[in-house]
Amino acid sequence: MTVAAPGKNGEAVLRLEDVSKHFDGLRALDRVRVSVLPARITAIAGPNGAGKSTLFHAATGLVVPDEGRVYVGGKDVTGSNPEKMSKMGLARTFQDPRIFGGLSVLDNLSILFKPDRTSWRDRRKILWKKTKALLERVGLLFTDEAMAGTKAGTLSFGQQKLLSLAQALAVEPRILLLDEPFAGIHPVQADRLESLLRELTEEGMSILLIEHSVQRILELAHRVYVVHDGRNLAEGVPKDVFSDPDVENVFLKQRRDRTTQ
Amino acid sequence: MEYAGHLFFLICIYAMLASSLDLVVGYAGLLSLGHAAPFGMGAYATALLLLRTDLPFWTVTVLGILVAAGVHFLIAIPSLKLKGDFFTLATLGFAETLRIFTQNLTPLTRGPMGLPGIPQPLAILPAVSPTLQFDAVACPVTVCVVVGLRIAVRSRFGKMLQAARDDAEWLSSLGKNPERIQRAAVFIAGSVAGLAGALYAQYTTFIEPSVFGLTESILVLCMVILGGPGTVWGSIFGAGFLILLPESLRWIGLPAPLLGALRQMLYGILLVVFMLFRPRGVWGNPWAWRSMR
Numbered sequence: 001m002t003v004a005a006p007g008k009n010g011e012a013v014l015r016l017e018d019v020s021k022h023f024d025g026l027r028a029l030d031r032v033r034v035s036v037l038p039a040r041i042t043a044i045a046g047p048n049g050a051g052k053s054t055l056f057h058a059a060t061g062l063v064v065p066d067e068g069r070v071y072v073g074g075k076d077v078t079g080s081n082p083e084k085m086s087k088m089g090l091a092r093t094f095q096d097p098r099i100f101g102g103l104s105v106l107d108n109l110s111i112l113f114k115p116d117r118t119s120w121r122d123r124r125k126i127l128w129k130k131t132k133a134l135l136e137r138v139g140l141l142f143t144d145e146a147m148a149g150t151k152a153g154t155l156s157f158g159q160q161k162l163l164s165l166a167q168a169l170a171v172e173p174r175i176l177l178l179d180e181p182f183a184g185i186h187p188v189q190a191d192r193l194e195s196l197l198r199e200l201t202e203e204g205m206s207i208l209l210i211e212h213s214v215q216r217i218l219e220l221a222h223r224v225y226v227v228h229d230g231r232n233l234a235e236g237v238p239k240d241v242f243s244d245p246d247v248e249n250v251f252l253k254q255r256r257d258r259t260t261q
Numbered sequence: 262m263e264y265a266g267h268l269f270f271l272i273c274i275y276a277m278l279a280s281s282l283d284l285v286v287g288y289a290g291l292l293s294l295g296h297a298a299p300f301g302m303g304a305y306a307t308a309l310l311l312l313r314t315d316l317p318f319w320t321v322t323v324l325g326i327l328v329a330a331g332v333h334f335l336i337a338i339p340s341l342k343l344k345g346d347f348f349t350l351a352t353l354g355f356a357e358t359l360r361i362f363t364q365n366l367t368p369l370t371r372g373p374m375g376l377p378g379i380p381q382p383l384a385i386l387p388a389v390s391p392t393l394q395f396d397a398v399a400c401p402v403t404v405c406v407v408v409g410l411r412i413a414v415r416s417r418f419g420k421m422l423q424a425a426r427d428d429a430e431w432l433s434s435l436g437k438n439p440e441r442i443q444r445a446a447v448f449i450a451g452s453v454a455g456l457a458g459a460l461y462a463q464y465t466t467f468i469e470p471s472v473f474g475l476t477e478s479i480l481v482l483c484m485v486i487l488g489g490p491g492t493v494w495g496s497i498f499g500a501g502f503l504i505l506l507p508e509s510l511r512w513i514g515l516p517a518p519l520l521g522a523l524r525q526m527l528y529g530i531l532l533v534v535f536m537l538f539r540p541r542g543v544w545g546n547p548w549a550w551r552s553m554r
Contacts, residue, residue: 086433103420
């Protein structure tokens with residue numbers, strides 16, 4: 001299977017074209033367009049219930065769009081299942097941490113690495129080395145194998161979320177979709193995560209990020225799409241988009257709603 | 262001695278059945294009420310081959326295992342498309358279908374009259390009781406099966422299976438096919454149950470369609486739950502306990518009809534008590550249990 005090639009001359013590596021999705025009469029997505037640029041961070045912003053997560057589901061094959069197409073590296077992959085999307089070079093995380101709770105932290109990652117033909121003892125050593133490096137990368141400190149033997153289900157929310165990210169990285173994707181990766185993460189680790197995302201793009205990874213914090217989008221993203229009521233409201237460079245009165249209205253309205261509640 | 266040997270043989274057979282069901286229930290997280298299906302298929306295939314062909318013992322046993330595993334695998338393909346309780350109902354439905362099929366396919370299976378006079382090619386020593394000879398075979402076979410299952414669940418395959426149990430959607434998002442792994446587990450469990458069925462048919466020399474019965478499936482499931490799903494070892498304990506406990510009732514001197522009813526009641530009571538107070542079973546893997554709820 002072909003892995004998504006980094007788009008040539010700034011061509012989008014992942015493109016959603018006029019994607020619509022209805023759930024029992026509820027319009028979750030209405031002709032939404034999103035393009036993920038190669039080796040860049042693209043952000044999606046919008047109030048709760050705007051359809052951001054559904055957009056992710058449509059992009060990764062978890063839901064099949066009613067209308068519209070999904071392209072990876074220029075290839076139409078609409079309707080492919082999550083497994084096939086992963087093989088195309090896509091990996092994602094969910095808003096809630098998704099891990100294999102009954103397995104150890106080590107096994108959560110080791111089952112995802114490609115098996116290599118080495119002797120049993122070497123394999124164990126190599127697996128631990130790879131696991132440790134990946135855990136450190138996302139900011140989880142497990143100093144030895146015994147410590148990484150703890151059941152993943154016993155970790156805290158934030159730790160599970162970081163492990164989930166490590167799992168997505170373990171499959172060596174070209175395009176990474178992150179659904180609110182900073183929510184529930186300790187501020188120190190959040191800063192670390194920010195620099196990790198920058199590092200990843202420097203290495204050539206393309207990232208699509210759902211994020212609520214305008215500040216963080218301004219700092220991190222090269223491009224932002226604002227989605228509201230399942231539709232594209234605005235897109236462009238974050239600085240310009242967030243000074244758009246329409247966008248300000250949506251975000252301000254959200255804030256006003258919160259204060260009046 | 263003969264009686265103890267008989268009980269020992271039954272424990273071996275049920276230990277194989279329960280530990281293989283644990284692979285499906287405890288590790289794959291698929292609550293099956295149809296484990297009697299591969300057991301019955303193994304028993305019937307072996308019995309028919311022994312009665313109607315001159316094939317050597319090992320060939321017959323291997324064919325019995327393959328038929329059982331194949332049927333179990335074929336059942337799994339549509340059943341795995343269903344989730345949760347619907348999967349359970351599908352397994353129950355398939356096992357019952359096989360029972361009714363065997364009961365009505367009289368030209369081949371003699372229907373409810375069963376298949377009597379199954380040869381015992383395993384009992385080769387005329388001076389030693391067949392029971393003890395079967396024990397001598399069943400014991401090492403069971404040990405190999407249990408150790409093999411233990412190795413399987415600790416392997417990459419076993420871990421992948423547990424990952425599919427914990428979160429199949431997440432596993433497929435990471436590029437693995439959870440259904441394929443679960444189908445492999447069902448095939449392995451089916452072959453072990455088929456082996457148990459093959460040995461059982463030769464030992465008892467008589468089988469009837471009730472080997473496919475729901476009571477059989479429930480008994481094996483009780484053993485898994487009692488011992489603790491997701492442990493393999495627990496199933497052996499469960500098998501030993503649920504074979505020996507009802508036998509011990511023989512000694513209190515109740516009339517036979519009452520005894521049968523008492524046994525069934527005991528299974529029910531034990532199941533309720535364990536579900537209420539120790540849902541993880543005696544050994545218990547909390548993750549395996551969580552996924553069963």
